[in-house]
Structures are given as structure tokens and as C-alpha cells.
Amino acid sequence: MGVEDSRSFYGIDHYGFPRAGADDPVDPEGYYPPYFRSEHFQRYGYHVEELRGGFHWVTSAGYDAAFVVTEQGVVVIDAPPTLGENMLAAIEDVTDQPVTHVIYSHWHTDHIGAASVFGPDVEIVAHRITKELLERFPDPKRPVPTTTFDDELVLEVGGEILQLSYKGENHCPGNIFVYAPRQKVLTAVDIVSPGSVTFMHCDASQNISGWYEAQSQILAYDFDFFVGGHHMHYGTYEQVKLCVEYFADVLEGATAAVERFSRSDALADIVADTGWDRMFVGTENWINSMANHTTRHVLEKKTSDGRLWWERLAGATTQTKYHAYTVLESIRLERPRPDYRLRGENPPVFLT
Template identity: 40%
Template sequence: MTGQRFILRWSFVALLSSTVVLSQSVPIVTYAPVPAEASAPPLNSAGWRVEDLGKGAYMVSDNLYNALFVVSTEGVIVVDAPPTIGHNMLNAIGNTTDIPITHLIYSHAHADHIGGAYLFGKNVKKIAHKDTKQILEDMQDRKRPVPDIVFEDTYDLCIGNQSVQLSYKGVNHQRGNIFIYAPKQKVLMLVDVIFPGWVPWAFIGEAEDVPGTLKSHAQTLEFDFDYFLGGHLTRSGNRHDVVLAKEYLDDLKTNCANAIALTGEAPNETNPISFSEISPKVEAANPGNGWAQFQTIIGAAAAYCSNVTNEKWLGKLAAADVTGFDNAFAIVQSLRIDFDVLGPFGVLP
């Protein structure tokens, strides 16, 4: 990477921020094209589609969010109720089977994935992890009814000729975010962690726990699955998609650790992010402003890491240039706070 490319990228971030503040307008950025592997299948005229995963399992998607339902001989099991899909979730199920819906599983507590839960009525049993119940009790949101059935580690739901296995392996995207596995169909669902064909949404998918989110990729690969649902975007995934997602984050973590190391080294032609060079300039422009020091050097490390990472991943996974900086920023912060990779903020020799 050249210093010039770094400066251009970092200057753009600063310019974008200034533009929004000064003009109160939203700049429209043209990003790299979405790779064919991540392109969206067509929706029906109502703006949704159903993907048949086999043996009674179906994904419903509006190409921004997705959910799952499994048809058994005695009832339909639904996983998540994204409000963007809304009533169309019920339409998709009704167009597939006359068997009544008996259970609704919450992947986690976030409203963008279960904000349509109230549409299923009071007779449908809601199931979630105990932490999700606690969160929903605190929120008191009528659109996200408190679950009727809760579990701590594992829960096997067996209805008619179908089963869905629920397991909790620790905090990742949010506490209470669970693995949902249909063994008969080899369908695995973990929401807001892995996005087939895409890099994560900003800040590692707004992860509550970055180390737990990184760990969850290896946990995902412990399952025997043919289909993977991540709760977002354009298509179902497979094992290869999970491997790619893990590789991307492994690269991002390595590159961010290298960037932090550079901030603690002397400046030279290949190191434009040395704290010893940047810090006096920040102090001169912002006397006594400690947050300006943190923001500038952490942002510089994140921008450097993002650029290095995108040299490999841009065009390989969609939107690497859209959320790459935000994801790098989250990893830099996690490396500092969780993994003790402190760079210039560590104990001096």
C-alpha cells in the first residue's frame, strides 16, 4: 500500500463527515459493483420470494431480510418475523400449506428481526433464549411479545414429523442470539453474524461482543449443514460461504493488528500512521483534546487496515468498500480492549 492511497482514503472519510455537517445533505457514493455470487434473485410482484430448501423447510426473503419456516404434519414452525417482510410472512406460509402455525422461534431480541411477531397472534407459542426474554421484558414492546417458552443451553422442538434444535453457545451479535438447526434438512440459521456472499454490516454487524462473534464462525462450522441462513440480504448460503466469511474476518483481524503495530513505530515511507508523527499535529489543531487523539489514531489504523484488506476482498465479497472501514474500526477497538493489542497506548518500555 502506498501512503498516497492511504491519505486519499482517510481524507475522503474526513470530507464525507464535513459535508454532512456543513450542508445537512446526504452525499451519494458509488461503490464497487455487487459480485454475481451475491446478486439478488428476483422477487414476486409483492416484493418477496420463497426459497424451497427441501423436506418441508422454506426461506422467505425480501432480499434485505430473511426468515425460515418448517412445515410438519402437526404444525408450522417459524423462525423470526422481520417487519420488512411483515404480513408477507403469513402470506408465504399460507400459499405453501394449510397447516396452522404453532410455534415462532426468536433468533434474538432485535426488533428488525422479530418486530412482526405480534402478527402471529397469542395462540402461537413463542420460543427464545432466557436472555432474549429478559431483554424483551425490559423493553415492553407489544410488537415483540415476551416468549412463552425459554431455555438456557439447548432446546429440541419436535412437532409432528419435524424437529428444530436450538442451542446457545455464548454471546456473539447479541446476548441470547442462538443457533437454529433443522437436522432433517441440514439447514442452519445464525442471524446477524454471517452474511452469505457479503462482508458483515457495519461494526461487525453491530456486534455486542466482537470476540464472541469471531468465535461463532468456528462454532458454525461444527454443524453438518447444507444451507445457511444469516437473516439478511440476497440468498441462502452454504458451507463455503461460512468459510469465506471466517477467512475475511481472520484477514481483517491480522491486518488490523499489523496496523496497530505500525502506529507504535517510527514514521517512514511505508508507514503513514505513526502515532509519534500524528499526535503532535492533532494536539496543535485540538489542544488538550484527548478524544481527538484517540479518534485520529484509531481511525488511521482502521483506514489502513481496511485498505489492505480490500486489496484482497473487494470484488470477492460484496460491499467490502461499503462497511470495510467500520468493520476495521470495530476490530481495532476489540484488539485494543479485548485482546490487549495496544500499540502506542500500551506500557512503554
């Protein structure tokens, strides 16, 4: 079956998602840093940079990780498969010290799926929940942690200190904060991505209320550098604040959308043309109406410096609709409802 045949067979021209293309604005100026076009990056596919005091950031320009060089060895934070053995190459670029510790930010394979490259003798540190999940769903490329904690753990190696904290489920259960106080570097993965709006559906996060709470928790730290797990950049405090501002606008728009389109009159207007025997079509139109309202609110709203979001953060025009859907669903599922139906009142609109 050829490409055109498969398009017709699967109904791509009618069902599913439209193809994004050249109609979307280009990414903001400065989103692609100088290393992205460097000879080294184009040839080897990774970039390593010292942020401060032996704390290094490593990126594949899609995923990133970090390591700290100490007097007694190297402490690695995460091991994305997109970096893979390039993590070893990046470490060898700056030190002859062996890797002694690996910290898992969380259990997802896209961030730690190459941890086996460090061999069987390293100490692997993670939250207790991460260990439980990896024992339940074993993967030889993600060795089970050897040291775990519940709330707080101070890891001291070769005179360097890393403060590990678990503040509750956010992106997923067991996702932790890693803070280097001397270097003022904070690592918190899959919460915000400096320079962009994160991948769709809020980085596929599981607890959106907790994920929003994590944004405030991030800003409570005293950091100069931020490692978020994705995209082209490490971040500064101000760049992280910009991402938080964007998602505040998403929440604002989604809250207004849920309130507006949950009224009986609005529901009746949306589903009026679908008929009682097309309930899922009516439901899709209802959800899409809320998502579209939210998306328009975000993308047409002037930001704090007067520009639009697509002029400040990469991905705004393609990803906002997915964030809108995810956030409005979290409002409906995780946050208090204004009221409930009284006995005998307000029959479902698809029956009227």
C-alpha cells in the same frame, strides 16, 4: 429549511461521513439472484423457497427468516418487520397448516418486530436472556416468549426436529443457533451474510470476540443450507467459509494496525500537528490511521482464489472501513494487551 440550507447549517460538507456513490465498484456478478427481478417479487416484495424437506426460506432481499412445515403445524424462525405480514403470505403459499410455534433468534426488533402477526395462541421459544430483555423493554409487537432454555433445547413438532443451542454472547446476549438435522439447515442470525460482508460494524454486534468465535462454531455444524438473517441469499457451507475468510483478513489487518500504531513513535507522528489542546482530534487521527491501515490491507489483499474482496463479496468497498474500526476496537478492549506502562516511563504523547 431547504436541502441546501440544511447541508450548510449542519456542516455536512465538512463534518460526518462522505457520500458514497458511483465511484465504488458494482456488486459482484451473481449477487442479485433471479427472484430479485421476478414479477412476483417486484409486486409483492417477498420470495419463498423450499430448501429441503419442508424447511422454507423467506426473504425481502434485505432481511430473511424461515419456517418449517410439519404434520402438526408450522414452526416459524423470526419475523422481521420488513417481511411483516408477507411471512403469513409466504406460509399460505405452501401450506394450509396453522403456525403453532415461533422461534426468536434473539431479541432485536429488526428480526422479530412483526412476531405479533401470528396471534396470541402460538408458543414462542427463545433463550432465557431474550425473555428477560423483552420483559425489561416491553414491545407488544414482540410478545414475551412462553418457552425458554439456557443451553440446549430440542424442539420436536409433527415429526420434525429443531436443535436450539446457546453458545454464549456473540452478536448480542441470547442469540441462538437453530439447526434442522434432517434437512441440514443451520440458522444463525447476524454473524455472516452469504454473498456479502454484512452490514457495518459487524452487524452492530456487541461482543466481537464472541462474534468471531461464533463463526468457528457455525463451521463446526454439518449443514448444506445456511440462513443468516440478511441480504439476498441463503448460503452454502462454502459461501459461509468465504465470509469467514474475509473477516479473518479484517482481524489480521486490524491486529497489525493496532501493533504498529500503538508504538510511541507512531503515536507522536500522528498527533504532532494537532497540539495539546486538540486531544480528540489527535485521537480521531490515531483511530482513523489504524482503520485505514486495516481497510487497505483487506481491500488490496488477494483472496484465496486470486481475486480481490470487492470482486467476491458485495459491500466490501463501503463496509470494510466500519468492520475495521469495530474489530480494531475489540482488539484494544477485549484481547490481551502486550504490556503496560511502567512507573514514570513513557508520558502520554499529547503532553510531550
